Amino acid sequence: MNEQQFPQILTVAGIDSSGGAGINADVATAFAHHVYPATVVVAVTAQNTYGVQGVELMPLAFVSQQFASIADDLAIKAVKTGMLGDASHVRLVAQELRKYNFGPIVVDPVMVAKGGAKLLADDAIEAVRDQLLPLATLVTPNIPEAEVLTQMQINSVADMQQAAYKLQKQGAQNVLIKGGHLLQAELTDVVLMADGTFLTLTDRKFTTKRTHGTGDTFAAAIASQLALGKSLPVAIQLAKAYLVATISTEIIVGHGHGPLNHWIEVQDD
Numbered sequence: 001m002n003e004q005q006f007p008q009i010l011t012v013a014g015i016d017s018s019g020g021a022g023i024n025a026d027v028a029t030a031f032a033h034h035v036y037p038a039t040v041v042v043a044v045t046a047q048n049t050y051g052v053q054g055v056e057l058m059p060l061a062f063v064s065q066q067f068a069s070i071a072d073d074l075a076i077k078a079v080k081t082g083m084l085g086d087a088s089h090v091r092l093v094a095q096e097l098r099k100y101n102f103g104p105i106v107v108d109p110v111m112v113a114k115g116g117a118k119l120l121a122d123d124a125i126e127a128v129r130d131q132l133l134p135l136a137t138l139v140t141p142n143i144p145e146a147e148v149l150t151q152m153q154i155n156s157v158a159d160m161q162q163a164a165y166k167l168q169k170q171g172a173q174n175v176l177i178k179g180g181h182l183l184q185a186e187l188t189d190v191v192l193m194a195d196g197t198f199l200t201l202t203d204r205k206f207t208t209k210r211t212h213g214t215g216d217t218f219a220a221a222i223a224s225q226l227a228l229g230k231s232l233p234v235a236i237q238l239a240k241a242y243l244v245a246t247i248s249t250e251i252i253v254g255h256g257h258g259p260l261n262h263w264i265e266v267q268d269d
């Protein structure tokens with residue numbers, strides 16, 4: 001491997017026609033970090049800041065072909081997975097990820113879009129739990145996703161910690177449960193590291209409806225920092241700082257849940 005190669009990540013996810021979430025957010029985030037993003041397109045959505053109007057999944061063989069093309073040529077240093085659509089696509093992506101050594105894998109188990117549209121079929125949950133979580137260096141569910149995966153209700157930070165233990169038992173090495181859906185004045189994300197220690201990230205909640213793609217941006221920023229050689233705890237904290245900056249400096253696009261300001265400068269540690 002040529003050490004001079006530019007840092008490269010792979011995002012395996014869905015395209016958002018309105019540009020704010022999914023692969024579009026991942027690509028914007030990678031560029032902001034001066035990291036090169038390759039993409040495996042699993043789904044294409046007809047979507048805007050109001051919601052999701054349509055979804056098309058790519059043929060399975062074509063998803064595999066995209067993986068092979070990338071593996072034949074690029075030097076991927078970290079992976080992020082996002083919207084995977086249904087059980088057969090989840091199983092296939094897991095199978096492809098097992099084939100190649102693309103470095104650490106950040107699994108964002110995307111299930112539902114901001115407007116409530118399903119981005120993952122109900123019968124795919126088992127495949128996410130059994131096939132994808134054991135491959136995850138880090139899994140980054142929001143609270144509803146963590147509830148579905150662990151079959152427990154989450155109403156507090158203590159519940160988030162308990163759910164994080166369960167997700168680790170299911171095979172994820174490290175767990176980040178995002179607290180955006182917990183009704184509190186402050187937002188708390190809970191991270192359970194592989195060594196059993198907790199990291200808690202607490203931030204004020206900005207009053208804004210422009211939060212389309214926050215989860216994607218957070219996970220893509222973590223993958224980008226990992227590709228740049230940062231340790232996981234440092235990558236998570238730098239990614240969170242970038243995310244907060246993208247939320248706090250609004251850009252006015254669309255009429256519903258608008259996209260983030262991905263142009264904001266990434267601060268280093």
Ligand SMILES: Nc1ncnc2c1ncn2[C@@H]1O[C@H](COP(=O)(O)OP(=O)(O)OP(=O)(O)O)[C@@H](O)[C@H]1O
Nearest residue numbers: 142178179180181187205206211212213214215216
């Ligand atoms: N209004 C806000 N102000 C500050 N931080 C926020 C706000 N909304 C979300 N966040 C942060 O963004 C991250 C993602 O939040 P959330 O729990 O909503 O994830 P998500 O539902 O996966 O996002 P999405 O579905 O939009 O991709 C968390 O770290 C959360 O703290």
Ligand SMILES: Cc1ncc(CO)c(N)n1
Nearest residue numbers: 014015016021022083113
């Ligand atoms: C394509 C796509 N992926 C992920 C999300 C979740 O933010 C979304 N809304 N759309």
